[in-house]
Amino acid sequence: MKEQDEALFPMPARSAEPLRAAVQRLDPAEAVRFEQEFHAAWETALLEDSTVPMKTFLYRWGVFVALHRIPSRSARLRELEREVGSAASLEEARIAGKEIEELLEVAAREAASA
Structure with missing residues (x-):
């Protein structure tokens, strides 16, 4: 994966x-959608007396930000999603899916280190 452009902004803290x-x-x-999911996670956390719903919510949105804060990465993700959706064979879909997995792994590492 090549990132030909810079991040729009530094990776924010996971809060x-x-x-x-x-x-x-x-x-x-x-x-x-962020606001809707935030309120749902907060309510679930209160009902379950657990921090897990909020931690999961923050991690998920951290990955979203990591994926989309670099324009070339975001564009590549959209392109790969289209490729999976229009794949003529299972093998074509798997190839594009593998690259999506790689993008998600990079973003997950960035989100985890924030």
Whole structure:
């Protein structure tokens, strides 16, 4: 995977406010989903008396930000998703899927280190 352009901004800390601001900057439509999922995770955390729902929520959105804060990475992900959706064979879909997996692994490492 080549990243031919720079990140739009540094990887934010894995907490609600920095991620909220990053998601809003990257994709205002996704910011709506962020808010919905934030409230659902918060409610579940309270009901279950557990931090796991919030940690899972923050990790997931950290991966989203890591994927999309670098324009070439975000564009490549969209291209690969189209390739999987229009693949003429299972092998074509697997090849594109493998590259998606690699993108997700990189983003997951970035999110985990934030």
